[in-house]
Amino acid sequence: MSIAVYVFVMAGVTYLIRAVPFTLFRKKVTSPFFRSLLHYIPYAVLSAMTIPAIFTSTGNVLTSLAGTAVALVLAYLGKPLIVVALAGSAAALLAGFLI
Amino acid sequence: MNKPFFRGLRDGIPIALGYFSVSFGFGILCINLGLSVLAAAGISLTNLTSAGQVAGVRIIAAGGTLIEMALTQLVINLRYSLFAISLSQKLDSSFTTPHRIAASFGITDEIFAVTYAQEGKVKPAYMYGVILISALGWVGGTALGAAMGQILPEMVSSAMGIMLYCMFLAIFVPPARKDRGVLMAVIVAALCSILFNTVLTFVSGGFAVIISALVSAALCALLFPVAEEEEAAA
Structure with missing residues (x-):
């Protein structure tokens, strides 16, 4: 299948998710369950996407583990996104030279 | 001179810088x-979203179905609907339907956060300013990352x-x-994903990813319902 078709579907769905409520919605979400579900979904999605994919993200488990460990510590300390992302990559690169 | 537009550009600079470095990684991933x-x-x-794009290119690379693509984007990006609903309550009266249709394209986590944090009502020009500079960072970083990915040593690009x-x-x-x-x-989402x-x-x-996220979020919504104020601050 052509990549353009995938991109069209991907962009179309993403746009409608934003545009439909932004254009039409004028009330608040009142259902506590639905509100809570929307609150937890971003974190659950990011976690499911990251684990276990991060452990093979460099193509090598050892360098991936080195990057993950450094990123995890910095993320736990609340460092900015860019710092965590760059330090994780740098740690994976460094580990690659050492192995 | 359109003041809200330039104020938007200025407020969007940190977003653009953050997007640039992260989308550089996305370009290399591609x-x-x-x-x-x-x-x-x-x-x-065309997408202007990080997690959705990563999931999307994985599906493209794996030759997945279009249904899978559409459902994945729906679940991963569903939070934008919540942001859109929250933001719709804060719009200036000059934010007419055509402006809403155009500006909704740029509702991301960071753009929402910056725009929502504004004092008073949000004008269309302000939001366009934030979106324009953020999108420049996002697309520019992706293109540069992808171009560099082709010339960078294998060791560096795989580490990225x-x-x-x-x-x-x-x-x-x-x-x-x-x-x-x-x-x-x-x-719970991580355990499901590992399974x-x-x-x-x-x-x-x-x-x-969809099933892991929905199971986990539904379970937590039942066990730890979110109070109204908490949700507004998130």
Whole structure:
């Protein structure tokens, strides 16, 4: 299948998710369950996407583990996104030279 | 001179810088997955979303179905609907329907956060300013990352494959540390995802993420319902 078709579907769905409520919605979400579900979904999605994919993200488990460990510590300390992302990559690169 | 527009550009500079470095990693990921520079930049220009794009290019690389693509984007990006609803309550009266149709394209986590934090009502020009500079950073970083990915040594480009995942850690670890509900959502989703990757491998990647996230978020919504004020601050 052509990549353009995938991109069209991907962009179309993403746009409608934003545009439909932004254009039409004028009330608040009142259902506590639905509100809570929307609150937890971003974190659950990011976690499911990251684990276990991060452990093979460099193509090598050892360098991936080195990057993950450094990123995890910095993320736990609340460092900015860019710092965590760059330090994780740098740690994976460094580990690659050492192995 | 249109003041709200320039104020938007200024407020968007930190977003653009952050997007640039992260989308650089996305560009490299695209090249590693066999996509072209043009496809990578095209995806960033038309989608303007990080997690959804990473999941999307994985589905493209794996030759997944269009249904899988649509459902994956729906679940991963569903939070934008919540942002859109929140933001719709804060719009200036000059924010007419055509402006809403145009500006909704740029509702991302960071653009929402900056725009929503504004004092008073939000004008269309302000939001366009924030979106324009942020999108420049996002698309520019992707194109440069993809182009560099083709010339960078294999060792460097593969090490950069971890960059976006590290950023995801930086997004969900700090709130998980403070909030039991988020911690549980993160742990349950990770366990489900591991289960799909090791035992239930017949389920494709996109669906594995959707199911893991929905099961985990629904469980946490039942066990740790969010109070109104908390949700507004998130």
